[in-house]
Amino acid sequence: MSHTVTNPPRVRIAPSPTGDPHIGTAYIALFNYVFAKKHGGKFIIRIEDTDRTRYRAESEAMILDAIKWFGIQWDEGPDIGGPFGPYKQSERLPLYQKAADTLIQKGAAYRCFCTVERLDKLREVQNANKLPPGYDRHCRTVSQEDSDRRAAAGEKFTVRFKMPTSGVTSFDDQIRGKVEFENARLDDLVLLKADGFPTYHLASVVDDNAMKITHVIRGEEWVSSTPKHVLLYEAFGWQPPSFTHLNLLRNTDKSKISKRKNPTSILYYRRKGILPAALRNFLALMGWSLGGDQEIFSTQTMIEQFTWERFSLGGPVFDLTKLLWMNSQYLKDLSDDTWVSLLKEQVFNDHYLKQIIPLIKERVQSFEEFIPNTDFFFSGDLKYENTPILPKGLSGKVVSNWFSEVLEGFENLDEWTVANIKEVMEKFVADKKIKAKDLFMPMRVAVSGTLVSPPLMETIQVLGKEMVRRRMRLAMAYLAAQKEVAQPANK
RNA sequence: GUCCCCAUCGUCUAGAGGCCUAGGACAUUACCCUUUCACGGUAAGGACACGAGUUCGAAUCUCGUUGGGGACGCCA
Numbered sequence: 165m166s167h168t169v170t171n172p173p174r175v176r177i178a179p180s181p182t183g184d185p186h187i188g189t190a191y192i193a194l195f196n197y198v199f200a201k202k203h204g205g206k207f208i209i210r211i212e213d214t215d216r217t218r219y220r221a222e223s224e225a226m227i228l229d230a231i232k233w234f235g236i237q238w239d240e241g242p243d244i245g246g247p248f249g250p251y252k253q254s255e256r257l258p259l260y261q262k263a264a265d266t267l268i269q270k271g272a273a274y275r276c277f278c279t280v281e282r283l284d285k286l287r288e289v290q291n292a293n294k295l296p297p298g299y300d301r302h303c304r305t306v307s308q309e310d311s312d313r314r315a316a317a318g319e320k321f322t323v324r325f326k327m328p329t330s331g332v333t334s335f336d337d338q339i340r341g342k343v344e345f346e347n348a349r350l351d352d353l354v355l356l357k358a359d360g361f362p363t364y365h366l367a368s369v370v371d372d373n374a375m376k377i378t379h380v381i382r383g384e385e386w387v388s389s390t391p392k393h394v395l396l397y398e399a400f401g402w403q404p405p406s407f408t409h410l411n412l413l414r415n416t417d418k419s420k421i422s423k424r425k426n427p428t429s430i431l432y433y434r435r436k437g438i439l440p441a442a443l444r445n446f447l448a449l450m451g452w453s454l455g456g457d458q459e460i461f462s463t464q465t466m467i468e469q470f471t472w473e474r475f476s477l478g479g480p481v482f483d484l485t486k487l488l489w490m491n492s493q494y495l496k497d498l499s500d501d502t503w504v505s506l507l508k509e510q511v512f513n514d515h516y517l518k519q520i521i522p523l524i525k526e527r528v529q530s531f532e533e534f535i536p537n538t539d540f541f542f543s544g545d546l547k548y549e550n551t552p553i554l555p556k557g558l559s560g561k562v563v564s565n566w567f568s569e570v571l572e573g574f575e576n577l578d579e580w581t582v583a584n585i586k587e588v589m590e591k592f593v594a595d596k597k598i599k600a601k602d603l604f605m606p607m608r609v610a611v612s613g614t615l616v617s618p619p620l621m622e623t624i625q626v627l628g629k630e631m632v633r634r635r636m637r638l639a640m641a642y643l644a645a646q647k648e649v650a651q652p653a654n655k
Numbered sequence: 656g657u658c659c660c661c662a663u664c665g666u667c668u669a670g671a672g673g674c675c676u677a678g679g680a681c682a683u684u685a686c687c688c689u690u691u692c693a694c695g696g697u698a699a700g701g702a703c704a705c706g707a708g709u710u711c712g713a714a715u716c717u718c719g720u721u722g723g724g725g726a727c728g729c730c731a
Contacts, residue, residue, distance in 0.1 A: 178731085179731090180730080180731050182730080182731075212731065214730095214731085215729095215730055215731070217730085218730065218731085276729090278729095280729070283728085283729080287728085290656095291656090293656095294656045294657095295656070295657085296656060296657040296658080296727065297656095297657090297727060297728090298657095298727070322729050324729095337660095340660070340661090343659070343660080344659090345658075345659075346658080349657075349658060349727090350658095350727095351727070353728095354728080354729050356729085357729040358729055359729075361729085363728090363729070363730085363731085364730075364731050365731095368731090383725095384660070384661090384724085384725060384726095385725060385726070385731090386725095386726090386731095387659060387660065387725070387726075388658070388659055388660090388725075388726040388727070389726075389727095391659095409660085411660085411661080411724090411725095412724075412725075414723095414724080416665095416666085417723095418723055418724065419723095419724075420724075420725075446667090449667060449668075449680090450667075451667090451668095453667090453668060453669070454669095455669075455670095456669075456678095456679085457669075457678075457679040457680080458679090459667085459668085459679080459680055459681090460680095473671090476668075476669095477660080477661055477662085478661065478662065478663090478667095478668090479660095479661070479662095479723080479724060479725090480666090480667065480668090481665095481666055481667075482666095482667095483666050483667065483681070483682085485666085485681065485682060486666070486667065486680080486681040486682080487681095488681095489680085489681055489682090490680095490681085492694090496694080
């Protein structure tokens with residue numbers, strides 16, 4: 165396959181503000197950026213905030229901030245604008261509604277009045293009969309008059325795409341070559357939800373067209389949606405962009421990288437003291453290489469040398485150990501002055517210190533005692549071997565399961581505040597009817613590595629969600645490997 | 656279950672028919688350097704998933720098997 169790029173490409177990343185900035189977003193962003201810069205094109209950020217149920221207000225700023233830290237600058241985006249704004253889908257709603265109407269008028273889409281309950285039931289039956297799940301096109305045959313009347317009467321509906329029932333749709337992936345799908349297997353996907361918001365499928369197609377995106381470079385999880393997108397472009401009468409799907413970052417067990425098994429927040433790596441340049445270099449190596457034996461290279465070098473031919477398709481396992489090694493290579497090349505300023509900026513910054521000091525002020529007699537009493541605020545992974553972490557009579561498995569549930573509660577918090585953290589933990593203790601001490605003590609050890617520390621909730625809050633998640637998961641692994649029942653402390 | 660993608664050391668990868676007794680890096684293990692630790696250096700072990708083809712010749716091409724992954728939501 166030859167993929168000559170004639171005009172300056174326009175590429176984008178489309179993160180959705182539903183949580184922590186994800187390492188996968190950085191990975192995809194890097195390749196989009198490098199590809200754009202290689203060919204003198206534009207790299208754009210568009211916020212896909214069409215899911216109101218998963219929307220997190222603080223997430224958007226965190227994502228932009230994280231990408232900025234990562235070290236790649238966008239040419240157009242929600243904060244800096246650009247010729248095709250706004251760059252936030254919630255501010256472009258009329259566009260999608262108009263697009264959906266156009267499709268209905270063309271006979272390429274239809275209103276679906278099926279309830280969520282009916283759909284659930286349908287899936288259930290399909291599942292029970294081991295049939296592939298999918299919409300049964302129940303509303304596809306509703307007449308235009310009926311449809312209009314029901315809609316006018318205020319009945320709730322979604323808009324679905326009228327998928328062709330025969331033929332083949334294909335696209336030419338820049339690294340996978342030609343990929344074909346039989347249309348008959350494609351579902352009548354929802355374009356517009358009952359709340360008037362578009363789904364990803366509609367919104368991304370409409371926006372990519374409106375923003376003149378030439379190359380869509382995204383994760384492998386989108387491969388099976390791509391024929392639907394191609395068909396959407398055709399229905400609109402638009403020229404589809406080129407599609408390229410990068411392999412997904414993986415956990416050690418090869419499954420798609422997840423926060424249960426790996427730190428996935430970009431914030432975690434920043435917090436850990438990874439240099440952006442090292443992270444970019446490391447991520448570049450997840451699928452791409454210079455070709456020879458050279459592994460340490462700058463993003464600039466990558467841009468100069470970039471071709472898709474040098475991209476390999478195996479799903480790369482994200483290996484923290486190698487990242488750390490790479491980081492050390494970058495770290496030792498930094499000047500002492502740079503070290504000082506980075507340390508002040510990233511580790512001993514005013515913001516962080518001011519959070520810690522109130523917790524420690526009354527517990528020390530001199531500055532000498534500051535570091536020994538607060539070391540866990542500045543360190544990474546902790547060791548639990550030398551501290552009794554299990555309460556008497558409880559098994560590691562039980563406590564580990566508790567941690568898992570508490571963590572789940574933490575994940576669902578809108579804001580990382582002491583009050584919220586406290587609520588999760590106290591509610592858990594009450595629901596499980598366990599002694600507060602039996603949960604709090606092991607958690608204290610998990611997050612601080614010691615039995616003596618400042619107040620737990622405050623400590624958890626200051627440490628931050630990523631660090632707490634990481635340490636609790638490490639503690640869980642340690643606990644799960646413990647003997648069934650803890651030995652009494654005094655034998 | 657159905658569709659799609661993928662397959663070289665434990666991990667990231669080089670390899671685009673003969674340069675391959677498969678190269679590098681991380682990790683591991685030795686040894687050297689060193690008052691310690693680390694860095695650095697040297698060395699070792701460690702892979703072409705399997706089976707058929709095509710070819711004088713296959714890690715490289717084709718097909719099949721197996722294995723892994725992804726998708727099948729009014730989530731992205």
